[in-house]
Amino acid sequence: EPPPEPPASPVAARPPEAEDPPAADRLAGLLDLKPTIQMRGRVEADAVLASQSEQSKATLGDLMNGYGFRRVRLGAQGTVGDSTSWVSEVELAGGNVRLRDVFVGLDAIPGVRQVRIGHFREPYSLEGMTSSNFITFLERAPQNVLAPARNWGVCGFWWPDDERVLFSVGAFRDGTPSNGQSLGDDGNWAVTTRLTGLPVYEPDEDAFRLVHLGGAFSQRVPPNGVINFTPRTGSNLLSVDDNPGSPFLAPVDIPANGYQLYNLQAAGVWGSFSAQAEWSAAGVQQTDAGSVFVHGSYLAVSYFTTGEHRGYNRTRGSFDQVGVRRPLIRSRTDPRGGWGAVELVARFAYLDFTSPNLPPDANGFPAATRLYEFTTGANWYLNSYTRVMLNYTAGIPYPVGAPSTVAHIFGVRYALFF
Template sequence: MNRSIKFGIYTLIPAVLAQSLTLAADETATLEQRIQALEKQLQANAGLVATTTNGRSLAFAGDDYSFQLGGRLQLDAAAYDPKQEGNDFGDGTRIRRLFLDIRGTVYESWNYRFQYDFARPSGSDSAARGIRDAWIQYTGFAPAITFGQFKEPFGLEHLTSSLNTTFIELGLTNVFTPDRRIGLGLSDNSRHWSYSLGVFGEPAEGDVPDEGHESWDITGRLTYAPLNSDGNVVHLGLAGRQHTPEDSGGSLRFRERPESNVTDVQLIDTDTLTNVKDVQYLGLEAATVFGPLSIQGEWVDTHLSRDSGAENLNLSAWYTYASLFLTGESRSYKNGIFDRITPKAIVGQGGIGAWQVALRYSKADLNDGPVIGGEEEDVTLGVNWYATPNIRFAANYIKVLELDRPGNRYHNEKLDSVVLRTQIDF
């Protein structure tokens, strides 16, 4: 090839490469500018889309707000073996809970939460209300202030989420559980203590009969954990509640299912109690965690003051249980309640999940004076398999050891029950 042609080619190649590199740099800069513009637009309009630290819930966050969408599904099945002819409890299945859960923060100091249970739509039965939590909370100083519908601060099992309770249903102390009501609450906590105090009216979907005065409560709880580290907890708690049943003209009723919700049978039931002026509740709590072993118990005493010559009443309930993780996990404890179980080895990632066994004894006494609501003693054997932190399978065998309710068809019924649950939350 001619030397002049070769020289031209050799000089042309660097020039072409230099021009190509310049164009590529310009295009890269333009692309980076476009990406930055899109990021600013996303932040200004829709927020940043991300998953929460637990890896389950969808969350949106901007400079001044956050929004998290979650939910839960709990499917139950139960079979019953009554020992007395004619006592039918109804084997079957039920969607126990089907939650939509929305929560978030506004301007750092304002929290909010809304829960709706599609398995419990509005109805005439006060136990069948769809609206669960519905509140806003200000955390700009201590104590935090909560407005809206939330759980009254009474009872360790009651305040622990249904996702994290050791047994499928609560023990017989649940007969005195106040559940959620509209109120104003104050609360604060640290690693070793917590307190909460609130004034409450009626539930969100509870109509006041004849447009009369609402019932009202003053409820408070104090907890102390002298030992609180990973896998080692000692918990002590004290709770009190003053209930004034003005909405029903001084009438109320205590009744409870046999530690299974797949039945409408109430083995213990005081029927309607009249002339009730007020009710005082006192609750004591204790729990320990030592590695995979945990022991927990509660006692509730209830005193009814009555007028118009009606006799005052004292009713009570208590339970105690022990649980053990065969795979070595420990119950998680935070702010005076027990939290989610995280398996050491997750199913689907080469593990077998977390396996837990538990045994509970519970007793309720609704017999006092002229009132024969029943005295019940139960023992429950439970097995839990946590396949992942948010998928759990549970089985409970419940034996009614004693039912003392003279004059009632269920008197001396020694019921055997098997209850199964499948749950997932996100």
Template sequence: MARDPDPGNEAMMLFRSGCAIAALICATPALAQTPSQAELAELVRAQAAEIAALRTRLDRLEGARVAASQPAPAPAPVTPPVVMAQTPSQTGGNVTSPFAPQLVPPGPAERDVAQARQANAAGVTTEWGAGLPVFHSADGIYTFKPRGRILTDVSSTFGSDYAARNITTTGMRALRLGLEGGVGTHFFYQFESDFSENEVDIVTAFIGWRNRIAPGIDYDVRAGHLFNDRGFEGSTGSDSTPFMERTVVSTAIIPQRGFYGVGIMPRLFWKTGHASLTVTGDRIDGNQSGNDSRTVLARAHWNPIKTANSVLHLGAWGFDEGLAAGATTLTRNTVIGGRFNGALRVSSGALTGGTGTTGYGLELGGYVGPVWLMGEAGQRHARLDAGRPDFVSKAWSLSGGWFVTGDLPPYNPRLGSFGQPRVLRPIFEGGPGAIELTARYENLDYSDLLTGGQGWAATLGANWYLNSFTRFQFNVVHWNTDNRAGAFVGPDDGQTVMTRIAVTF
């Protein structure tokens, strides 16, 4: 290939051309001695035209040489497409994913090792999940997602023999704001605060580490302010429960410290179940003037049947709690017909002198297609001082639901609990959303104490999921209580109607 002339050679050519013209004039006697004005003018015009053409070419070559010496401009950045993990229903394979395809993709703090590695390797910058995006750094190392939930309730009770129980109230079941994220494949974190009831309450707050032991066997370890892994509905978040309030098994067979405690929780996951062990002190309270109570809690669940549209769930859990010297009051007043009616409770009566508690429970249920069923039962033994016998609390429940729109129940086989559903036909895309009809019976018995009451409730409900993070709930509860102490003694029954608007992101 011929090379372009060097700009320096072009300049030399221009100089030589001028010299040649001058020499021609000098070497032609007639032209040198007696040139006419017209001839001289024509000669000058020809020389000027040649010089102008050579200068133009010289400028063009000089510009090309300067451009070649500069670094090439960087190509325009190209944003890669968002890469989401395929579900078994998308790939046509067997159900091997730890998360069911009817669940929304898990956030950074709930992914397994393979999902975290895939998200990092994808190099995505934004991944839209439920309500809010998951952000990834350009190098794929850092992951971040805002979190929140808004649960707004209205409750009305009527039919009670006590006028003080027949009230209508409103409340925020949850008003949370938080974040979660990860660094690399293994490290993750989560933090949430709740602002309901005009108070700021730290709820979930932990850091964690996850890894893979062998194909199909993972683990993670969390440390911080931890939510209990206890029972089916007791392990389900308030934004994912199929009813507006958890069962009495979850709310009564519980450590004295409640649903949260500061400590550590290692968890082991395999293809058909999981197991966890939790060791905690008290929940966050800002009181460091004495010892914390100590709680050890364990749970395991197993799915002996797990197909594309059916699951059998078996679970067991238990805890043991040693109470600190300042936490000896064991009085219980447990919700039976709605959270926002403070007069509607099953009461144990005043109980002091506790030294510790031990509780345990069983879970049995599952789903086939759009129909699910779950039974739970548990007992709690409260140890008392001065040689008094234990106070035994007993509770059980039977719950079920049917998605009339054909959606699968939002069962999470990795954790053995309910999660956020992936709605097949959201109303924002022209579909009907997901419509679920529910029913439950629950029974609570504190009558082992002379001052202890008992009660039961039957609930009919409907849930309308507009999409994966927005839903309306409606519950009608027929309740019955028989308290032996407090302001509402003796048999009483009535009805409570409740509704909720919920947004989770």
């Protein structure tokens, strides 16, 4: 990521690409139609440390420290002429191969900007659509357990020429394993749709300003008649899953034949300041019991002390690369070099898993929990491709009928993408 969307809107912060060649030359080049190939990947080296009271360990289990890689991705992307684009990238941390974005995009069908086929993120939340290269915190907010993440499917994308509105709808195989193969005669399908818009978009580099508003909806049938929003077994703070569950929630299996996901999202950028908020919910039709409704939300703010602003990709409807003004270089005398960019960040998140019909957890205990999570930290961007992230998170689960406890998590990441 960024994926190769041929008519891609330039990220405001990026340096302008080389001039397009004259139209005739360009067409000749298209008709040669040799595939372009570009390596892509990322490295995220993390250290995550937990501090818990004995009572917290009794409730949540012992949250173990983790030293290692959150993501080691390697792959390629490219195009064939202007009609086809593709991405093939896998996750290599954790010992197995996990498919991430592996898809082919058909970009020359009249009436639709792109038809994408393969394994990729369902168009849903703002956080989910924002690549891990550009998210504000080490981990997405807890409500992310209610987002569908990546599955095998087909999806269409539409936008007008001014790229101020973005619509997408697709059909996906719910619960596609990370090996990329969903086998079986079950009807575990999902239809997911997302609509976002930019009522304000002023890409002037010195007074960058935007307002992003949107929503998403998904109607789903789970595989094997069971939903599990909290699939974590044990308390791994350094999961390489595409969409890891929260360590603060009890694992619960919900027998169900269908469920719906709902999302509302809003964000604004005013120069160096940005704010972002989402609400996500799931309504589950349990097989032999009443409906379950769980939901969550977050509000996050960030501020660049060094004058930069967050980037935005108009054909993805998501945040994007930051253009660092004075990157770290070795030459100490050039006035254009510097110490990079610094971004101060904070987020408050809330998750309500107290639905009265929620089944008991894996150990037979009540699973109903209200979770408050507060995160603050700083991101140091050495340049537009490398950053060091520091996070402190206080996680405060309120299990219904039991006392709340606080767990403290400290995390640091050295991240680079290419």
